[in-house]
Amino acid sequence: MTVLFRKPALCRALTVSLLAGISLSAVAQTRVEDPWVRTSVPGQPSSGAFMRITADTDSKLVGVASPAATHVQVHEMSMTDDVMRMGPVDAVPLPAGKTVALEPNGYHVMLMGLVGQIKEGDHVPLTLTVENAKGERETVQVDAPARTMAESMDMNHEHGASH
Ligand SMILES: [Cu+2]
16 A cells, blocks of 8 residues: 555655554554464473464564563474474564464464463463564554364474474
């Protein structure tokens, strides 16, 4: 959408009003759907959180925090030489209007250093920090219910090895 207004020839008033409209609606432009956290067994050090995120404008997910773990990182799974690997990323791109899935085989939120076991039926608070193209940040509060591995189906990758 903004492409239409990038040309300098455009009426300045229109540009100003457009920018004003963007800043007025800067809050709560990011929608999070179907968040969930994987349950853990007693003593398990880490778990993962997953969801679908849709931002209204080009943005990126730059961080996640949760009281459920001492360290929270955003990870990316990738396949290298037939081996699944994962590691932290600085940000997850959220192109305008496109739903980005955080899922077991892609980007996911790693909860490392769990402060307690995550049991089925628990709700884990997550705070997402999303930055738009202008560098403005918003936080999105998410309440993620815990699901078991069986419910979440594909949980084949090993989280412990590369941490
Ligand atoms: Cu991970």
